[in-house]
Amino acid sequence: MKPSPRSTPLPWSGADLRSRERDWKRNAVILAAARAFATRGYHNTSLDDLAAALNVTKPTIYSYVDSKEELLFECFKQGVDQILAGFSEAETRGGNARERLMTVARHYAIAVTGDFGWCMVRLEEENLEKTMSAKIKTLKSDVDQGLRKLIRQGVADGSIRSCDAKMTAFTLAGALNWIAHWHRANDALSPEEIATRVLEIFELGLAPR
Amino acid sequence: MKPSPRSTPLPWSGADLRSRERDWKRNAVILAAARAFATRGYHNTSLDDLAAALNVTKPTIYSYVDSKEELLFECFKQGVDQILAGFSEAETRGGNARERLMTVARHYAIAVTGDFGWCMVRLEEENLEKTMSAKIKTLKSDVDQGLRKLIRQGVADGSIRSCDAKMTAFTLAGALNWIAHWHRANDALSPEEIATRVLEIFELGLAPR
Incomplete structure (x- = not known):
């Protein structure tokens, strides 16, 4: 039996629309925060500054x-x-x-040129309370373990020369994370070009001889 | 005519000794600060904490x-x-x-495993007033320009493959600076071994094909 059309909510029903609109607005608040933290630093940014930047009241931020x-x-x-x-x-x-490692690294490089990539690299986790900080550490560790796994797989399938997977993962992540320290939004190179030039050294340095 | 022995101060004359002792003590204060900033963060460290760690009074720190x-x-x-x-x-x-680039990079890697190397990478320059911040930026720029110059010289003398000197310098500095993010004093690898493993990828990635 065909389900009644009323049993499936319309994609833009009132409740769904409100939920999407709420997500959208919440994301706008988070993005504004990322930009404010990048400009003024975490300690020097207040929710009052954010409210002013978004042209809303502080209670709106708290919602x-x-x-x-x-x-x-x-x-x-x-x-x-x-x-x-x-x-x-x-x-x-x-x-x-x-x-596959290079696909990940390219994606990584481009992410780091963005607002949230900047935050991930440059902001201090110490400012988070323990539970939050532990969650971020777990996610970062997933990235690190993912890189190491691909490097070990590369050594196994012969596409990467024999190397210390942990040190190689750190070296790659370091070069990529560092993009957040020197990249400017108005850089002459696009994020894609930056990724290509940064990764060239790894392409050559990882290839078997 | 031989100068009178009294015209040259003895290396450990009272004044000289006091000056050396003062430098030595000032350096001990700076090192204690570096370690406190690394442990608690800059904002969370007070001169009271430092005085307590050094077992001196705050006025002593201010001297x-x-x-x-x-x-x-x-x-x-x-x-x-x-x-x-x-x-x-x-x-x-x-x-x-x-x-020569690898000599610099090796020295750089080892410095970054130390207390001041950690500070240089991890602390926020934004907390310095403008004149101080400008001095640090100039010194950091000297490092960057020095790396780029060696890379350009390498491309010219054929010891480095043709590459974008600026991007390559950033990539190398990124991998090296990142050591301050993952290195622990009790790491199983010595600073020298860390330098060797991190730099291997650059040795291979920079060599002409």
């Missing part, structure tokens, strides 16, 4: 997040999530392990 | 430095100075430009 700390947590989380998405992309695109 | 900010400045400065010393070492040791 989306409980605290400045929650905003910090979300900035970290979105940064790491963007990088983790590269691992799914690598699985979809396929290739040998070095090629 | 060596004017402010917590001056301590921060000195931590940055000593970190960058240690790295800059690698360029002199490279000139002394010689070799082609890639070899």
Whole structure:
């Protein structure tokens, strides 16, 4: 029996629309926070500044997040999530392990040129309370372990020369994270070009001789 | 005519000894600050904490430095100075430009595993007032320009493959600076072994094909 059309809510029913609109607005608050933290630093940014930047009242901010700390947590989380998405992309695109590692690294480099990537690298986790900080550490560790795994797979499938997977993962992540320290939004190179030039050295340095 | 022995002060005359002792004590204050900043963060460290850690009074701290900010400045400065010393070492040791770059990079890697190297990478320059911050930026720029120059020289002398010197310098500095993010004093690898493993990828990635 065909289900009654009324049993499935319309994609833009009132409740759904309100929920999407709420998510959208909450994300706008988080993005504004990321930009304010990047400009003024976490300690020098108040929720009053944020409310002013968004042209809303402070109670409006509090309707989306409980605290400045929650905003910090979300900035970290979105940064790491963007990088983790590269691992799914690598699985979809396929290739040998070095090629998959490079897909992840390229995605990583581009994420780091963005607002949340900046936050993930530059903001201090010490400002998060323990539970939040532990969650971010776990996500970052997932990235690190994912890189190491691809490197070990590359050594196994012959696409990466024999190397210390942990040190190589740190070296790669360091070069990529560092983009957040020197990249400017108005850089002459696009994020894609930056990724290509930064990764060239790893392409050559990882290839078997 | 032989100068009178009294015209040259003895190396450990009272004044000289007092001056050396003062430098030594001031350096001990700066090192204690570096360690406190690394453990608790800059904002969460007070001169009271430092005085307590050194078992002296706060006025004693003030007899060596004017402010917590001056301590921060000195931590940055000593970190960058240690790295800059690698360029002199490279000139002394010689070799082609890639070899000299690797001497600098090795020195850099080892410096970053230390207390001041940690400070140089991890502390926020934004906490320095403008004049101090400008001095640190100049020193850091000297490091960056020094790396780029060696890379360009390497491309010219054929020891480094053709590459974008700026991006390559950033990539190398990123991998090296990142050591301050993952290195622990009790790491199983010595600073020298860390330098070797991190730099292997650059040795191979920079060599001409």
